[in-house]
Amino acid sequence: MTEKLSETTRGPLLEPLFATGWAMVEGRDAIQKTYKFKNFVEAFGWMTQVAIWSEKWNHHPEWFNVYNRVEVVLSTHDVEGLSALDAKLARKMDALAS
Amino acid sequence: MTEKLSETTRGPLLEPLFATGWAMVEGRDAIQKTYKFKNFVEAFGWMTQVAIWSEKWNHHPEWFNVYNRVEVVLSTHDVEGLSALDAKLARKMDALAS
Structure with a gap:
C-alpha cells in the first residue's frame, strides 16, 4: 500500500534529495527539479x-x-501528496542523469 | 532558411490545423494542442x-x-514566432496520433 510520508519518514527520505537539487513545490506536497542536458537527444x-522505470513502478512524473x-514534478495522486514512491523515482532520475 | 509566416502564407497553413484542434497561444505567436491517449505507454x-522526427528536422516542441x-506548444525560436516548420511538425504529430 502506498502511504503519504509521515513526519518521521519525511526527513530521512527527502533530505538527501534536497542535497541533489530537489525542492518542495510552493503550495503543494510535491517535489520538483530541473535537469539540463547537452542537447535534445540526451x-x-x-x-x-x-x-x-515509471511504467514498471506504475508511478509517473509530471514533466x-x-x-x-x-522540469520534473513528483507527487502521488492516490495519497494527494508525497509517498516513498516519489523519493524512489527521484533517486532513479538522479542516478540515470549522472 | 526558416522564415516567420507571412500574412498570406499563415491562413493556408494554419486553418487546417485549427480544424484538428490546434489553437493560437494567448499573447504569443505560437500554436498549442492537448493530446489524450489511452495510457502512459501510448x-x-x-x-x-x-x-x-523533431530531431531529424532540428525543430523541437515545448511539451x-x-x-x-x-500538452504541446510549437513556435520557432529563430524567428520568434511561427514558421512553416511548426505547421509541418503539427501535421506530423496529428498523423502519428491518429
Whole structure:
C-alpha cells in the first residue's frame, strides 16, 4: 500500500534529495527539479529511460521538456501528496542523469 | 532558411490545423494542442516517435506530459514566432496520433 510520508519518514527520505537539487513545490506536497542536458537527444534519451522505470513502478512524473531542459514534478495522486514512491523515482532520475 | 509566416502564407497553413484542434497561444505567436491517449505507454510511445522526427528536422516542441496527456506548444525560436516548420511538425504529430 502506498502511504503519504509521515513526519518521521519525511526527513530521512527527502533530505538527501534536497542535497541533489530537489525542492518542495510552493503550495503543494510535491517535489520538483530541473535537469539540463547537452542537447535534445540526451534529454529525451534520459526521459525514455525514466519512462520505462515509471511504467514498471506504475508511478509517473509530471514533466515539461523543451530542447535540452526537463522540469520534473513528483507527487502521488492516490495519497494527494508525497509517498516513498516519489523519493524512489527521484533517486532513479538522479542516478540515470549522472 | 526558416522564415516567420507571412500574412498570406499563415491562413493556408494554419486553418487546417485549427480544424484538428490546434489553437493560437494567448499573447504569443505560437500554436498549442492537448493530446489524450489511452495510457502512459501510448502517450510516451507517441512522444518518442515525435522526438525522432523533431530531431531529424532540428525543430523541437515545448511539451508537458502527465500520464496519458500531452500538452504541446510549437513556435520557432529563430524567428520568434511561427514558421512553416511548426505547421509541418503539427501535421506530423496529428498523423502519428491518429
